[in-house]
Amino acid sequence: MEKSVFAGLTVLILLLSSVSLYLSSESDDFNNSTNFSSRLVPVWERVNQPFNTTGSYSYTLEKGQYDIIGPESVFIDVELPSSELGCTITDDCKVHLGLWVPNVPNGTKIPVIADVGPYYDDGDVDALTPANRLGKFLIENMVPHGYAVAQVSVFGTGMSNHCMDFMGLSEQEGINAAVTWLGTQEWSNGNVGIVGKSYDGTTPWQAAMFGNPHL
Incomplete structure (x- = not known):
């Protein structure tokens, strides 16, 4: 036994x-x-990290190395069919955006993060002012780490002309034109990401439907 x-x-x-x-x-x-x-950082040690919780949004623990340049005011030409009327009558359709970029060495190509929506200068700050709802967080956190950030107004809002067309063809084409412009600039590495919630959360889907190679 x-x-x-x-x-x-x-x-x-x-x-x-x-x-x-x-x-x-x-x-x-x-x-x-x-x-x-x-x-x-292991989960059990994160409580000891020096997170900055004094503002309305969080900050990266490690500050980026680049200074922020901007904003630059940009008007992007958009081609629309004449059936969309509005700005097509004068053939002067434009989407507006505010742009912030990092002060990187000459020749450095950088990716882009964009927030696209109807609120700039319509119930909120204009597109050239960092918005508390999202833009300021992106600009202060991501630009120093080497990303460009754009605040884009859809048609009929902010400084974009034409008529507002919620999820319609005009709005879709305007968003796609903004993505193409951001992805084809000399300083861009061709990669554009769109982020948002609520209304601004619908605009990435509208951009994605085009299969834009820069998105």
């Missing part, structure tokens, strides 16, 4: 040792393959 118990315990210890070694090996492989420990 004692021999049977001893043999059983021996087998159990060997099995547990194998499982422990396997899990340890898997954990090491995961950490090595993802460089997890060097990229993220």
Whole structure:
């Protein structure tokens, strides 16, 4: 009986040792393959991080190295079919945006983050003023890290002309034109991301329907 118990315990210890070694090996492989420990602060230590919670939005823990240049006021030509009327009568359809860029070395290509919506100068600040609802957060956090940020007014709002056309053809074409412009400038690396919520959350979907290579 004692021999049977001893043999059983021996087998159990060997099995547990194998499982422990396997899990340890898997954990090491995961950490090595993802460089997890060097990229993220462990969850249990994040409470000790010096987060700035004094404002209406959060800040990156590490400040970016680039100064912010801007805003630049930009009017983008948009081609619309004559059936859209409005600005097509004078053939002068334009979407407006405010642009902030990082002060990077000459020749450096940078990606773009855009917020596209109807609120600039319509119940909120104009497109050339960092908006508290999203734009200011993006400009102060992302531009110093090497991203351009654009605040874009859809047709019929802010300094964009024409008529407002909620999720209609005019609005879709205006957003697509803004994406193309942002992705084809000499300073751009051709990659444009659009972010937003509520109304501004519909505009990325409108941009995506065109299959724009810069989006």
